[in-house]
Amino acid sequence: xxxxxxxxxxxxxxxxxxxxxxxxxxxxxxxxxxxxxxxxxxxxxxxxxxxxxxxxxxxxxxxxxxxxxxxxxxxxxxxxxxxxxxxxxxxxxxxxxxxxxxxxxxxxxxxxxxxxxxxxxxxxxxxxxxxxxxxxxxxxxxxxxxxxxxx
Amino acid sequence: xxxxxxxxxxxxxxxxxxxxxxxxxxxxxxxxxxxxxxxxxxxxxxxxxxxxxxxxxxxxxxxxxxxxxxxxxxxxxxxxxxxxxxxxxxxxxxxxxxxxxxxxxxxxxxxxxxxxxxxxxxxxxxxxxxxxxxxxxxxxxxxxxxxxxxxxxxxxxxxxxxxxxxxxxxxxxxxxxxxxxxxxxxxxxxxxxxxxxxxxxxxxxxxxxxxxxxxxxxxxxxxxxxxxxxxxxxxxxxxxxxxxxxxxxxxxxxxxxxxxxxxxxxxxxxxxxxxxxxxxxxxxxxxxxxxxxxxxxxxxxxxxxxxxxxxxxxxxxxxxxxxxxxxxxxxxxxxxxxxxxxxxxxxxxxxxxxxxxxxxxxxxxxxxxxxxxxxxxxxxxxxxxxxxxxxxxxxxxxxxxxxxxxx
Numbered sequence: 001x002x003x004x005x006x007x008x009x010x011x012x013x014x015x016x017x018x019x020x021x022x023x024x025x026x027x028x029x030x031x032x033x034x035x036x037x038x039x040x041x042x043x044x045x046x047x048x049x050x051x052x053x054x055x056x057x058x059x060x061x062x063x064x065x066x067x068x069x070x071x072x073x074x075x076x077x078x079x080x081x082x083x084x085x086x087x088x089x090x091x092x093x094x095x096x097x098x099x100x101x102x103x104x105x106x107x108x109x110x111x112x113x114x115x116x117x118x119x120x121x122x123x124x125x126x127x128x129x130x131x132x133x134x135x136x137x138x139x140x141x142x143x144x145x146x147x148x149x150x151x
Numbered sequence: 152x153x154x155x156x157x158x159x160x161x162x163x164x165x166x167x168x169x170x171x172x173x174x175x176x177x178x179x180x181x182x183x184x185x186x187x188x189x190x191x192x193x194x195x196x197x198x199x200x201x202x203x204x205x206x207x208x209x210x211x212x213x214x215x216x217x218x219x220x221x222x223x224x225x226x227x228x229x230x231x232x233x234x235x236x237x238x239x240x241x242x243x244x245x246x247x248x249x250x251x252x253x254x255x256x257x258x259x260x261x262x263x264x265x266x267x268x269x270x271x272x273x274x275x276x277x278x279x280x281x282x283x284x285x286x287x288x289x290x291x292x293x294x295x296x297x298x299x300x301x302x303x304x305x306x307x308x309x310x311x312x313x314x315x316x317x318x319x320x321x322x323x324x325x326x327x328x329x330x331x332x333x334x335x336x337x338x339x340x341x342x343x344x345x346x347x348x349x350x351x352x353x354x355x356x357x358x359x360x361x362x363x364x365x366x367x368x369x370x371x372x373x374x375x376x377x378x379x380x381x382x383x384x385x386x387x388x389x390x391x392x393x394x395x396x397x398x399x400x401x402x403x404x405x406x407x408x409x410x411x412x413x414x415x416x417x418x419x420x421x422x423x424x425x426x427x428x429x430x431x432x433x434x435x436x437x438x439x440x441x442x443x444x445x446x447x448x449x450x451x452x453x454x455x456x457x458x459x460x461x462x463x464x465x466x467x468x469x470x471x472x473x474x475x476x477x478x479x480x481x482x483x484x485x486x487x488x489x490x491x492x493x494x495x496x497x498x499x500x501x502x503x504x505x506x507x508x509x510x511x512x513x514x515x516x517x518x519x520x521x522x523x524x525x526x527x528x529x530x531x532x533x534x535x536x537x538x539x540x541x542x543x544x545x546x547x548x549x550x551x552x553x554x555x556x557x558x
Binding site: 004064122 | 493494495496497500501504511512513517520526527555556557
């Protein structure tokens with residue numbers, strides 16, 4: 001029981017949730033998008049600064065649980081310097097990791113979220129900042145939601 | 152073993168382990184567990200009497216109709232309606248409220264009229280009125296909540312019950328705050344102004360004796376599944392005089408007296424509000440649940456609720472950094488809290504690993520959450536099958552959670 005909990009709330013996740021990296025607005029961002037989970041009220045805005053199809057800087061703001069906040073923080077570290085197409089692939093692999101627990105080394109520290117696969121009800125938390133990032137890449141102005149049905 | 156402990160044996164689901172720990176189910180405000188008597192009554196109906204109701208000539212249809220209408224009689228007795236015709240079977244509290252909005256509301260509201268609600272309403276007692284306001288040009292107004300103590304600001308009630316107000320709809324017990332509202336007083340004050348009243352009894356039905364006539368309301372809606380009954384069945388009480396004047400809710404079979412190719416005439420109350428084949432087994436399960444609760448005694452259940460809520464609230468209040476919502480005394484067994492800065496979903500995830508079923512989120516109370524300045528809360532809700540040891544275990548596990556997250 002506690003082994004699985006410790007796998008979910010790894011030290012990296014607790015650390016990043018308490019002290020998130022790149023947790024600020026990016027005034028010079030080219031793209032921004034909002035991710036919202038109406039089930040719990042968690043919401044994040046992701047900011048991307050692009051140059052020649054490369055993410056030269058990214059950041060996020062918002063509020064949510066330890067899992068979603070750490071996921072956002074780790075995501076900014078994983079994706080800085082990646083190309084747009086690499087970021088899309090990593091988002092796919094990250095999504096697969098949350099469902100299966102199989103890691104992709106390219107995900108760097110974001111691999112520490114693999115333990116979420118033991119907690120299917122929390123996958124949407126870990127996905128929220130990544131879905132907002134994907135929406136920003138697609139220049140989607142529509143708010144994205146990880147949960148279609150709100151209570 | 153006390154009588155309460157023996158009752159636990161009636162709930163087969165409670166005798167299990169979750170993640171290797173004994174299950175402690177503290178989510179009754181979302182849905183309660185079902186005693187064997189309810190499961191068996193429904194099973195027996197499907198095994199022995201299953202048939203469609205009304206207009207059937209054959210024996211099984213006769214039995215099903217008798218059982219369905221007996222459930223209506225039982226429900227009328229449960230809330231002390233004047234007659235069984237004042238009970239409309241619905242899918243639950245939400246459908247009852249939507250029924251009133253779509254029939255009484257559409258007919259009686261005009262532009263500029265006001266629907267008065269309170270700030271502690273569940274989404275199900277806000278959104279149908281917003282939709283009605285959109286449709287009719289009526290406006291919404293809210294009786295404020297004072298703060299974390301979760302009481303309604305009664306000083307302003309008479310001012311708010313102005314001449315434009317046509318309907319006052321409010322919850323009996325808050326599903327987030329555990330507040331028990333003085334509903335009889337609300338109804339008396341509204342009635343003086345000729346204002347129609349609707350009581351959302353989702354959290355009170357099955358937790359305390361309910362008497363619609365004593366409360367003095369015009370409508371009252373509740374769900375079966377929050378009082379040991381099955382999901383998908385509930386009841387709306389309406390005063391006959393109002394029901395008679397209302398148009399039907401949905402069109403279909405069972406709600407007509409005669410149908411022509413171009414027009415139809417409606418069946419009598421309550422059948423004109425019950426189009427289509429109803430949830431017969433659900434009504435039979437509801438009947439069994441109401442019998443089960445009556446055998447324990449609703450006044451006894453209310454007393455047990457109050458003792459357990461008071462005990463848990465007091466113990467929880469001693470945890471460092473906890474923020475508790477709702478009144479300190481005279482409260483229902485629904486306790487919302489924030490454990491320092493730990494997000495409700497993190498609290499609930501860890502508690503689940505210890506076998507505790509809690510709920511975290513906005514509890515379908517988003518406007519109230521915004522007012523209280525929180526995104527979400529964790530919530531423990533108790534019913535008569537819960538006990539002091541479980542409340543103790545809850546507090547122990549909350550301490551573990553604080554240690555786990557280093558708070």
